[in-house]
Amino acid sequence: MDSRARPRSVTMEDVAREAGVSRALVSLVMRESPLVSPARRALVLETAERLGYTPNRLASRLASNRTHTIGVFLLGLHNPVFADIYAGIAEGIEGSGEHLMVAVGAAEQDAGTDVDPAREAEAITSFVDLRVDGILLAGYTGSPESLTALLRGTPAVVITRELTAPGVDSVLADDRLGGRLAVEFLNELGHDRIAHIASRATLPYGSRRAGYVEAMTRLGLEPLVVEESMTERGGHRAMGEILRTASTRPTAVFANNDLAALGALGALASAGLSVPRDVSVLGYDDTAFAASDVVQLSSVDQHGRDLGRGAAEQLLRRIAGEDGAPVVRRLAPRIVPRQSVAPPRSWA
Structure with a gap:
């Protein structure tokens, strides 16, 4: 076994000690506080760079009660409609400062409708435990009661299904x-x-x-x-x-x-x-x-891409503090004719 000690990460205390300032000042600099003078900011940043200090982004986000992360649950990757929905979600959060964390419900190619409820619950629980700002669920198959219990107050939008639950919006095609x-x-x-x-x-x-x-x-x-x-x-x-x-x-x-x-x-x-x-x-x-x-x-x-984008935009509004009854948004589907359909031969 390799007996060499694992290198210790550089901490704020290390930067403060090396720069001859307080840890509180280093924290203010890392949070880009306007209360720090340019000279002291430059000193701290130069010291941090020399020591190889990397700010703990997660810790600072948790301290502000926001992780700037959205959980995305997709029923499966075998169906390309979920790729369309995900692309719309990515468009919808662009410029918001939010990042996406993805979990998949059905990993096997022929598991399209044989969803394991435990896998769904595990994904949602993980998102909530990681304190994501909100959750988007495309292809969720559980009950409204189960989802309410799993979310524990986390705002959510269900995509492709209307689901009646407190704090949960729905975006779907008719x-x-x-x-x-x-x-x-x-x-x-x-x-x-x-x-x-x-x-x-x-x-x-x-x-x-x-x-x-x-x-x-x-x-x-x-x-x-x-x-x-x-x-x-x-x-x-x-x-x-x-x-x-x-x-x-x-x-x-x-x-x-x-x-x-x-x-x-x-x-x-x-x-x-x-x-x-x-x-x-x-x-x-x-x-x-x-x-x-x-x-x-x-x-x-x-309109898979529009569903994803609309759901993401709705969730961002909830994250920003928008209140009100659950929203249900339905898009009207349309027929796209191609060569696989024609009149029956007796009509041709």
Whole structure:
């Protein structure tokens, strides 16, 4: 074992002793107090630089009851919509002096909807224990009561879900409307056999499915819903099940997100079916790969970047002391048509 002693960090006391001043004066200089004369400031800074002193930023922030840090919880990194949301968050805090600390809920590629509640709770507890100024939660799956207990008064904004809890704001797309728009768009093209690949009912994210069922019922069409994890592999499995079990093959499939839609495209190709000639496919989130020249996936845009930016701006207002009842902000989704959708062949 290496017996050499670990070098000791230079402290304010060391700087004060070397410069022949008090520790309190060194502290004032490090906090950029205007009460220190230019000559004494220069002496302290020159001594600190010569000794290699680095200010303890965390300690000074804690002393001011602010850490200038925001905790960001993301459901997973496998879904690119969370990258869009994070990019919006980074834009929203730009120039605020806040820094981001990130925790991820589902680390495995096919864990998209199998979230471990303990992992969520651990991330939020860690943020609170580290005394972050506020928390942003994208893809939180727990209950309002659990979140209230975990936050212990820390301001928070939930992204992609409306959650009713004291001190918690919500920024989300109107997913129920998005589900209706998806069905109406496909039906207007002539599709009346429209299947839906939905997230699992155990998750608090059923608005897209509800909008789909509502629109199908209103149009007099028969809903066909298959639940799966919202990953590429989940979409592949769901599409395979639809092809195996549906009494009549659907002419269009609406997937709960772009990853599941990508899996559906793979399953259709494996079955020897052409998109959109045999089956049209519509995703949700309008992530970057949906617009790629190779995929050209039609999708429902929930404005992920705008969600992140709006949530960050709302949290900054709370951190600055804005009071009031919890805010719920909904963005209207829109259809982005691309080459994966076309009228059914009998209408072409």
